[in-house]
Amino acid sequence: MALLVALFGEGKNLNSLQMGMRAIAVFFATLVLIRISGRRSFGQRSPFDYVVAVLLGATLSRVIVGASPAVPTLVAALAIVLIHRALAWACVRSRKLEVLVVGVERELFRDGQFNEKEMSAALITRADILEAVRCEIGTRDLSTLRSANLERNGEISLIRKKADASGP
Incomplete structure (x- = not known):
């Protein structure tokens, strides 16, 4: 002791x-x-x-x-x-x-439209979403983006639009 x-x-x-x-x-x-x-x-x-x-x-x-x-x-x-x-x-x-206890994911952007209600509830700005697009996709162009979601862990995940299969 x-x-x-x-x-x-x-x-x-x-x-x-x-x-x-x-x-x-x-x-x-x-x-x-x-x-x-x-x-x-x-x-x-x-x-x-x-x-x-x-x-x-x-x-x-x-x-x-x-x-x-x-x-x-x-x-x-x-x-x-x-x-x-x-x-x-x-x-x-x-x-x-x-x-x-854990929360839910929120869809912040879909098909060219920001969801202001979900963004306000999550305290996320357009600038936050644009930053995620620049960091993850490497562009400022939102036309390639299908949706942006705030995940339960606080990260913004991005889903790109599918490439057009009818091209040359």
């Missing part, structure tokens, strides 16, 4: 070695928690998934600096991960809950 206190310290009066040891321990604890949470938390991110990332960072940093006791703080982090996992599981089984 005395060795653990010497390595990890107690309370808020920590030296550099103790903070470093806590950082290493929290790194591996976080890795385990992320593995429990699953690929979804840090792969295809939605606002729902960012909540876990932000809360884990905020919660686990308190262990490193000694602002909170280690074991209860790790239990709190585990609770956050398990809530996320349970909600993700429930969202797979309930479309209504999925829409409530």
